Amino acid sequence: MKESFIYQVFWKRFQANRFALTGAAVVIFLFALSFLAPYITPYGPDDLDLYHVLLPPSAAHWFGTDDLGRDVLTRVIYGARISLLVGFVATGIAVIIGTVIGLVSGYYHGWVDSILMRFTDIMLCFPTFFLILAVIAFIGQSIWYIMIVIGLTGWMGVARLVRAEVLSIRERDYVMAVRALGARDIRIIFRHILPNALSPVLVSATLGVAGAILTESALSFLGIGVPPPTPSWGNILTSGKDYIEFAWWLTLYPGLAITVTVLAYYLVGEGIRDAMDPRLTRK
């Protein structure tokens, strides 16, 4: 009962935030694009045409062709799938690991907490991108490795957030009450603590997706992003960077796609944060 009221308030606030709405609309649009990709694209993403290399945008190719004659519009749309996939899986992994660690750590306290938090501290000491770089370069370049590694290096923030929430919640009266009644730990964690700890995690997750997309494009630039011929925005952008002057379409469209998508996620994330912030008063 109490919960549904909070959600109603949340929705009202979120909807009132125009930026967040725009962001959400873009995200939904991208999802739609990814699902419908095979049906709406005029060409296949791998259709080579070596006699029509690097053509500027025209009626036949709205976004032009790339250096192997493939249609850029098609590749950008298929790239959406990859970018979204990377964003979600990587962030999903990070969130799951972080949440589990945070929950266990916060709830059980004691030496379990100590060890887990020290481990978190250690991981936080490393420059994250360096770690990702080293592992991908060493292990091999595949979209799955990339997602896993980004996830494995991004959970620390979530863990800390969750732990903090757990720490504050577990002392509250209703938790004590449920415990006194003899409820089992797991039940307590999942039914009572977790839902309340979710809010910062959600914000973190949306920002995480945005970050993962940017990281993939950075990895592509260094040559170890999603392996070709699979199109990802990062690798289309990278393949065009040498021709930035005359084949501007190869960098403009994926670059815009990344910018708009990351922006959208960021706006949604900020929107969620603002909507859930109990301290915001209405003007």
Added chain:
Amino acid sequence: MMVKRAAWLLLLLYLTFFSACDGKRKEVAAPHRGPGEPAYGDSIVVGSIGQPSTLIPLLASDSASHDVAGLVYNGLVRYDKNLKLEGELAESWDVSPDGLVITFHLRQGVKWHDGQLFTSHDVLYTYQVTIDPKTPTAYADAFKQVKSVEALDDYTFRVTYAKPFAPALESWGMSILPAHLLEGKDITKSPLAYRPIGTGPYVFKEMVPAQKVILESNKDYYEGRPFIDRFIYRIIPDNSTMFMELKAGGIDWMGLSPIQYSRETGSPDFSGHFDKYRYPASAFTYLGYNLRNPLFSDRRVRQALTSAINKDEIVHGVLLGMGQVAHGPYKPGTWAYNPHIRDFDYNPGRAVELLAEAGWRNRNEKGILEKNGKPFQFTILTNQGNDERLKTAVIIQHRLKAIGVDVKIQVREWASFLSQHIDKGNFEAVILGWTISPDPDLFDIFHSSKTGPRELNFIGYRNAEVDQLLVDGRSTFDLEERRRCYYRMQEVLAEDQPYTFLYVPDALPVVSARFRGIEPAPAGIMYNFIKWYVPKEEQLYQ
């Protein structure tokens, strides 16, 4: 509506960046087109992606190190503009009738950059340190064929081989190191790694790690003082950045990719300031098959695959026509190149026939050929970082799909590519390249004794006739005799198709127009670097 306006604004902004009108560039007077008067002075700035790892050439295997070391050191011999061996530190040499003994007559009066005289003692030292097991070098193999060496006097050096070894002469093009600075010391800890002393046309001046290397001309160089006073090597790790620096005048020379060469350099502004050169590079790219894999053991299959690949299309699409189709492992125009071999031309009909003969007749529901219920499917591996090879793989994948062969492409980081796949024979097909050295000896690549782990005949090619031809080819100094062997070898290779030879690309260097004296030849453009000059009135750097 606001979004739409923003989008238009953005597009407009983006396009103004690249509008055809030229902004204000550094004022460099468009050079007069005549040859002008040779004059000493000026500097040439060259860009490099990697930085030299060590300036002792014996210990380095990266091209950046060799580029610099190549100007600081000399070998006993070198290749002239037509890729014939000529003397450098050796004025002349005699080869005994049985081909076992080479006697080098060394040039007199050549000085090291620190003033000491060059003698045969230096050559002796270089040989000894190279074959020393404690020296971590990749270049000891050629010298291992040597039976004994002897410094007869200060300017005579004799090498004796156990068997006649034609590539021997070429191996003495190795940079000669200064004995007086290295003898008795650990070469791996020598300061010569970052402060080299050689006998070459340029003297090392300064190296700022990861930024630049500066060389100054050797006023006492035995061939005469080089015209260009300074050679500056700028390290710029990103290709796009380097191209921009080229256009802005920050560097004077760069090797371009086919697309850059054809599309980005057409403006009159560019051609006023730069000269473009183009000549066949000394390298070839190929599709190599793992011959131990039953899929490729039948040579009709390999012939079929070659017939299904349109090599012209690859040269057109990947190299934009700036290269040639390769039919064998030699560069067209070189003496060992056999112009008469019949390769398997693009003929998909013939490919399907050949495959049918080899048992691949049925097709599954996806249109892929099958034999005994198994589909014809394999993976092409190539190394990461090479755009051209990747594009080639994609094209081949496309063409093979058309005849019913399913190809997957995997890109691997270089070091793990070598250790996990090549060295262990753990691959199906690869797209790689070899540099073509002027000496046509390909023993290490095609002889059946070199098929062990980590050796270069990693595809596992065994052909008795080729083995014999390789042995014969390297055991005589008689050019005609060698040519016969290599001609025949190319014929056999064309029949056997252990590789599908793909292309020999063109080298596409672009040099600032103020440099005169550049004459492209089979050896490229660097061979006469010391004769390049900039007329007085056009010199840019003091």
Added chain:
Amino acid sequence: MVQYLLKRLIMMVPLFLGITLITFVVIHIAPGEPVEMQVAMNPKVTAEARERLRKFYGLDKPLYVQYAVWVKKLAMLDFGRSFAPDNRPVVDKIAERIPVTLSLNIISLIIEFGLAVPIGILAAIRRDTLLDKGITVFVFIGFAVPTFWLALLCMYLFGVKLGWLPISGLHSLGSEGFTFFHWLGDLLKHLILPVSIAAFGSLAGLSRYMRSTMLDVIRQDYITTARAKGLPEKTVIFRHALRNALLPVITLLGLSVPGLIGGSVIFETIFAIPGMGQLFYGGVMARDYPLVMGILVIGAGLTLIGNLLADVGYAVADPRIRHGGKGP
């Protein structure tokens, strides 16, 4: 206080060991060995030559031995020699690059804070107006644009087309001969592009945080009181609100200190700046184990120390911690 410090210092030992362990594991995930890189695809190299190289670098011993040997050396501050052919000590190579990375990052940090604070304040004061929304969008775009794309565009516009700024590197050729001011000016010109683009990317997080702490503070009762007293708005904002809003942001500054060590690989590659990022990337690509391990350990280690210093700074600033109460 002393007790606090001591406890923290002791904690650092296992933390540091943990760092070394993770580093070692990360390195050895890699299939392939360093010598492969050196002798790549060179027809002149034999199996013998490779074995020679392997022994030379000690790669023929089992893993745990290699780890123990390494940690022992670390304890004596010996980071070993690089596997690259120049075989130089790892510390030398790192020490060469740290000043560049540090200075670049420090300058960027100063500019970031210098810009983010006023922007955040502005956005807070004019909350929900067009200005606030505009700033928000501007700042978010900075975060969302892939930096290398933006960098290339700017390099093209300002370097090639307009010729106003140098394209890459830190100094012009021949800069050793410049007078001091000329040299400084030259350096600054080279720094404009990389620093501005780096700062632009980080503005989002900082300015938003500034804005939110500012908003928090403005809502407080004492601000309302100040306004009720009739004080001019400017005084209210700058004298009363700002000081308190700034404190959490300063702590963010403290948190950023550790990040000064790691360089951005992408930036340094594009702008040809010889910093830690590039060194690391090169080391990774060449499987230069000692170098990569050295950088990871030193980087993480310095971060550890940086954190300690930041915490000490807190403790000094916030009496609650000093006297053993529950800290933030």
